[in-house]
Structure formats: structure tokens, C-alpha cells
Amino acid sequence: MNINNIPQLSIKNNHLHMDGRDIVEIAGHYGTPLYIGSEQRIEDNVREVQQAFQKYHANTTVHYAAKAETSLATLEIVHMAGGSLEVNSGGELYKGMRAGFAGKNIIFNGVAKTEKEIESAIVNEIKAINVDSPFELERIVETAMACKKQANVLLRIVPDVASGVAKGVETGTHECKFGTMLEDVPAMLHYAKEHEKWVCVRGFHFHIGTQTYHLTSFLESLQVLLEFAANIYKEMQFLPEIIDIGGGLPIPYFIDATASQYMQPSIYQMLRGVLTTDEIAEAVAGKLHAYDGIFKDCELLLEPGRKIVGDAFVMVSRVENKKYRRAMNENWIMLDAGLNVMSEVKNYHWYFPMVCANKITEPHMYPVKIAGPLCESGDVWMDYDGHKDLPDFRMMPESVTVGDYIAMLETGAYGTSMMSRYNGRPMAGVIIIRKDGSLFMAKKPETYEDLLTGEFSIAE
Numbered sequence: 223m224n225i226n227n228i229p230q231l232s233i234k235n236n237h238l239h240m241d242g243r244d245i246v247e248i249a250g251h252y253g254t255p256l257y258i259g260s261e262q263r264i265e266d267n268v269r270e271v272q273q274a275f276q277k278y279h280a281n282t283t284v285h286y287a288a289k290a291e292t293s294l295a296t297l298e299i300v301h302m303a304g305g306s307l308e309v310n311s312g313g314e315l316y317k318g319m320r321a322g323f324a325g326k327n328i329i330f331n332g333v334a335k336t337e338k339e340i341e342s343a344i345v346n347e348i349k350a351i352n353v354d355s356p357f358e359l360e361r362i363v364e365t366a367m368a369c370k371k372q373a374n375v376l377l378r379i380v381p382d383v384a385s386g387v388a389k390g391v392e393t394g395t396h397e398c399k400f401g402t403m404l405e406d407v408p409a410m411l412h413y414a415k416e417h418e419k420w421v422c423v424r425g426f427h428f429h430i431g432t433q434t435y436h437l438t439s440f441l442e443s444l445q446v447l448l449e450f451a452a453n454i455y456k457e458m459q460f461l462p463e464i465i466d467i468g469g470g471l472p473i474p475y476f477i478d479a480t481a482s483q484y485m486q487p488s489i490y491q492m493l494r495g496v497l498t499t500d501e502i503a504e505a506v507a508g509k510l511h512a513y514d515g516i517f518k519d520c521e522l523l524l525e526p527g528r529k530i531v532g533d534a535f536v537m538v539s540r541v542e543n544k545k546y547r548r549a550m551n552e553n554w555i556m557l558d559a560g561l562n563v564m565s566e567v568k569n570y571h572w573y574f575p576m577v578c579a580n581k582i583t584e585p586h587m588y589p590v591k592i593a594g595p596l597c598e599s600g601d602v603w604m605d606y607d608g609h610k611d612l613p614d615f616r617m618m619p620e621s622v623t624v625g626d627y628i629a630m631l632e633t634g635a636y637g638t639s640m641m642s643r644y645n646g647r648p649m650a651g652v653i654i655i656r657k658d659g660s661l662f663m664a665k666k667p668e669t670y671e672d673l674l675t676g677e678f679s680i681a682e
């Protein structure tokens with residue numbers, strides 16, 4: 223039996239397994255909280271996106287968004303699977319190159335790139351720096367002059383289309399901080415032409431947000447970009463070589479519909495994420511091939527993060543305390559993993575399916591409230607603000623108790639990469655199950671000694 227339709231998850235001996243390995247055993251061995259990932263699933267996801275889009279538009283390149291899960295091993299797996307890379311900082315660029323990506327396979331995004339970051343992008347001859355503003359274009363030209371090397375760029379435009387996803391993860395409207403308004407783009411193209419020795423505009427880019435679950439949001443944004451580009455082509459004879467539609471491919475987060483009764487319909491819809499990659503690919507390619515075919519030879523770029531790693535990892539934690547709140551008639555369990563391990567829950571009111579990994583065949587029908595260990599009222603796995611974005615109760619086996627392992631599924635995206643040491647808690651380790659079934663420590667579970675890294679004593 224698969225869990226949540228994720229092929230690498232299965233059940234054996236009442237335990238959750240990933241790629242045939244016992245999650246409970248791995249957690250017992252390495253300690254919790256712990257992220258456990260599947261090399262096979264990451265590889266399959268890269269290939270699935272590539273193949274889905276290449277079926278409809280052969281000249282498609284998938285640039286994995288490194289920020290979703292930035293472990294060196296994950297970057298290496300994406301590289302070995304034939305993926306390219308999207309980075310958002312000099313640090314991610316550094317790690318990407320350490321993982322084996324060549325500059326020509328890297329795209330660099332960001333709203334506040336430093337001169338040093340721009341310089342390293344230019345020196346490493348990356349495929350494109352996605353320019354965020356007219357000012358930044360000038361900064362890139364000046365840096366290119368100093369480096370005596372031409373910079374490749376895409377212009378990030380604001381399509382002003384809402385993705386319909388929770389506020390805080392929308393990135394394609396005028397309210398957000400990202401990109402350049404269309405009306406500024408012609409002047410940027412003129413400026414680039416005047417400085418063509420130092421800058422080559424290779425095309426246009428947008429990214430409207432994560433977990434974009436309406437096909438219309440992708441299509442409306444693309445329509446804005448293509449209509450604009452078609453006009454620019456007419457007026458300035460500038461034809462983009464690359465059209466980069468960003469990331470945001472959604473994944474389904476639900477085991478079943480029980481959570482729907484506790485959640486706002488729009489949030490529930492968003493987290494169901496039923497839109498398939500194939501549907502998006504077919505519709506996007508259809509649009510790209512319209513417009514009298516002027517864009518049919520363009521390279522189509524995607525920057526998926528969540529879709530590549532989201533369902534490839536589980537996060538396992540252990541129940542460390544329990545209580546019954548008589549006044550509220552509520553049962554609570556307290557885990558060793560809180561928002562220090564998975565800050566997306568607090569930041570974006572995200573929902574992750576949870577199962578009791580060591581009692582997985584027992585009926586999960588007993589409502590409990592679940593909290594993390596931090597000295598923070600908001601460190602709970604439910605909607606603390608009372609907006610009903612998240613379910614208040616999670617369904618667990620009636621026997622759930624201290625010492626049980628709770629696995630949170632589909633925690634591969636924006637989990638490990640947003641961990642912190644808040645409350646003096648060492649960061650969780652990351653174990654990857656290799657394709658041959660062996661376990662690889664991608665990131666060692668931290669110790670108390672790691673809490674002192676880079677700190678100095680004034681007493682000694």
C-alpha cells in the first residue's frame with residue numbers, strides 16, 4: 223500500500239517504510255528530529271518534469287530551485303539526474319558549483335544581489351542573472367566592465383497576476399517586492415543594446431509563487447509575458463531566446479479529505495494541489511506555440527523546487543510528552559520537532575500530513591492536538607491564530623503515546639533549508655536512502671558542540 227500516493231512510501235510490520243527501509247529503525251538509529259529522503263524519488267521527479275514539458279516543447283530545461291532543499295547531496299542527485307540549477311544567493315551558487323553544476327547550467331535570482339554575488343555570477347559565466355530592476359541592470363553592466371566579461375541576463379517582469387495562494391508566497395503582483403514593471407522594460411532593452419559588449423539580454427522571466435494550483439494563473443502570466451514580448455519584437459526586433467516561467471508546480475498534500483472540514487476551502491484547495499505537471503506542460507506549450515509561432519524555438523525554462531523534493535522527504539520526530547486538558551476536553555502530544563525544524567508551518571500556515579510511523583496500520587481516528595518543544599505558544603502544528611487555515615486536531619491512533627514516532631510527510635521543500643537553532647536546539651540531520659538501499663548521511667545531526675560554532679567566549 224502506498225501512502226498518499228507517494229510510490230516510495232509503503233507499510234510493513236506496522237511501520238512506515240521509504241524505499242523499502244524502515245523509517246522507525248532509521249530514526250531510532252540516528253535520533254530525532256530527522257529528515258529522511260529518497261534519492262530515487264528526487265531523480266524521478268526531475269525526470270518527470272523534464273519529460274512532461276519536453277513532450278510538448280522539446281527545448282525545455284529544468285532548473286531545480288536550490289532554496290527548496292540545499293543539501294550538497296540533493297544538489298548532486300539533481301545534477302546526476304540531468305537537471306540544471308536556479309540559485310538565489312552567492313552561497314547557493316557556491317554550493318551548486320561544488321555539486322558539479324557548470325555555470326552555463328545555472329540561473330541566478332534575487333532582489334538584492336550584492337556586487338560580489340554579481341561578480342561571481344559573471345566570472346563563472348552563468349546562463350543568466352535574472353535582473354530585478356533597471357538599477358540592477360546598470361550594476362551588472364558596471365560589474366561586467368570591471369570583470370572584462372559579458373554578463374548574460376534575463377529580465378524578471380511582474381505579470382501582476384495573483385497565484386491565489388496564501389499571502390506571503392505570492393511573488394508576481396505589483397504589491398510584491400519582486401521584478402520590474404513592464405513599462406520599464408523597453409528602456410532596459412535600449413540600455414542593454416547600448417552596452418551590448420557587457421550585457422546580453424537572453425530573454426524574460428517571471429515567477430508568480432509557490433504551489434500554484436490554478437492553471438489559469440500560469441497561463442495568464444505567460445499571456446502577459448508573450449503579448450509584451452510580441453510587441454517588443456514588432457517595435458524593437460528583439461526576440462527572446464529564453465522564456466523562464468519560474469517554479470510553483472504544485473504537489474498534493476492530503477492523505478484523505480478529513481482535514482477539509484477544519485480548513486478554509488481556498489487553503490484546502492491550494493494544498494490539495496491536484497493540477498498535474500502534464501496539464502501545465504500541455505497548456506504552457508500550447509500558448510508558447512501560438513503568436514504566429516514566433517516563440518516556438520525559444521528555450522522554455524522552469525524553476526521547480528517543491529515539485530522536485532517536496533514528496534521525496536519525510537521528517538520524523540518523537541513524542542516526548544502528553545497531557546489531557548480537562549477544561550477543554552483535549553488530548554495533546556508534544557514532539558521533539560517544532561517550528562525550528564519546519565518553519566513553513568508558522569510562516570505560511572502550511573499543512574503536512576502526519577502519521578504515527580510505528581503504528582501505521584492502527585486506525586488514525588483519534589483527535590489530538592500536536593505541539594513542538596519550543597518556548598513559544600505558536601510552536602504548535604495547528605492554526606494558532608484561529609484563522610482556520612490549518613486543522614486544529616490531527617488524527618492519530620488512540621494508543622499514541624510518549625516514545626512513538628510521528629512522521630510528517632512531504633516535508634522535502636523549505637524544511638531543511640529553513641531550519642534554525644532557536645531555543646538552543648541543534649539542527650536535525652538529513653539521511654538519504656540511496657538507490658541501492660544504503661543510507662547516506664547528507665547532513666549530520668548536530669550536537670551541542672555545534673551550537674557554539676563561530677562563537678567566542680569572553681570569559682576564557
Ligand SMILES: Cc1ncc(COP(=O)(O)O)c(C=O)c1O
Binds near residue numbers: 470
Ligand atoms: C524565483 C523563484 N523560482 C523558483 C522558486 C521555486 O518555487 P517552487 O518551490 O514553488 O517550485 C522560487 C520559490 O519561491 C522562486 O522565488
